[in-house]
Amino acid sequence: MLIHRDTLRAALLATTKEDSRYFLHAVQVRPDGTVVATNGHMLVTVRDSHTIPDEDFPRMANTGVFVTSPTEPVCLPVPLAEKLIAATQKKGTTPVLTCVQIGQDAAGGIFATATDLETSLSSPLPTGDNAPRFPTTVDRSMVSEDRPHLSVKFSACYLAALVKAAGILYGKHPYDGVVEFQIPTEPKYQATRTVSTAEDGTPITEPTGEILAQIRVVITGPERTLDGVLMPVRP
Numbered sequence: 516m517l518i519h520r521d522t523l524r525a526a527l528l529a530t531t532k533e534d535s536r537y538f539l540h541a542v543q544v545r546p547d548g549t550v551v552a553t554n555g556h557m558l559v560t561v562r563d564s565h566t567i568p569d570e571d572f573p574r575m576a577n578t579g580v581f582v583t584s585p586t587e588p589v590c591l592p593v594p595l596a597e598k599l600i601a602a603t604q605k606k607g608t609t610p611v612l613t614c615v616q617i618g619q620d621a622a623g624g625i626f627a628t629a630t631d632l633e634t635s636l637s638s639p640l641p642t643g644d645n646a647p648r649f650p651t652t653v654d655r656s657m658v659s660e661d662r663p664h665l666s667v668k669f670s671a672c673y674l675a676a677l678v679k680a681a682g683i684l685y686g687k688h689p690y691d692g693v694v695e696f697q698i699p700t701e702p703k704y705q706a707t708r709t710v711s712t713a714e715d716g717t718p719i720t721e722p723t724g725e726i727l728a729q730i731r732v733v734i735t736g737p738e739r740t741l742d743g744v745l746m747p748v749r750p
Contacts, residue, residue: 516544517615518615523596523599528552528559529553529554529557529559531554539553541593542590542591542593543589544588545588547562548563549562550562558657567614569618573611576635578628578637579639580620581616582621588649590640590646595627599636602634615627615628616629617640623642667726667747668725677745678694680734684741685737694733695735704728705724705726706725707722708720729744731744732745
């Protein structure tokens with residue numbers, strides 16, 4: 516299977532280097548191409564929307580010879596994942612060279628490979644009894660999409676600005692930083708949908724759960740406080 520480097524990059528944000536448990540220093544790659552990561556406080560799953568055939572990936576000297584994709588989940592240690600990302604093509608317009616290949620060779624060994632056609636990096640991955648045990652509870656921890664909930668859509672660039680502001684307020688103690696969102700829950704602040712029509716033709720609506728009102732944002736640092744408003748993205 517081919518995993519885009521940005522998929523790995525996104526998953527790596529949920530790993531940590533400050534814990535002795537191995538699985539928190541690794542991402543899990545599943546047979547369907549989903550990449551899973553957790554640091555014990557947050558859990559993410561990332562998957563490419565479009566896949567590239569493994570046959571398109573170039574075979575380089577001194578790299579694993581791809582026969583098939585793994586049929587079981589495998590773990591990529593964070594340091595190896597970072598090296599593989601660095602080994603992908605930085606410039607150029609060849610999509611396959613921006614991917615990392617996770618494959619199984621003829622002997623059943625699992626490996627990960629990346630190349631920019633000038634150099635390549637290939638590493639075996641532990642399997643069987645030698646494979647690290649990734650948490651089996653991650654699937655139970657995921658929230659069902661159909662669970663009743665309130666939904667707020669924000670622009671990613673504004674959230675990034677808040678994260679940067681929190682970093683400034685907390686300085687050398689970023690893990691102490693908390694960003695609070697005060698979300699109004701009254702129906703009048705939600706988008707509505709038509710569910711039926713009255714006898715006189717008037718549409719009957721109900722709230723959808725998607726918040727459209729301003730959201731109050733509070734970041735209370737040790738020496739100063741940020742208090743502001745964030746506007747949701749309109750549907």
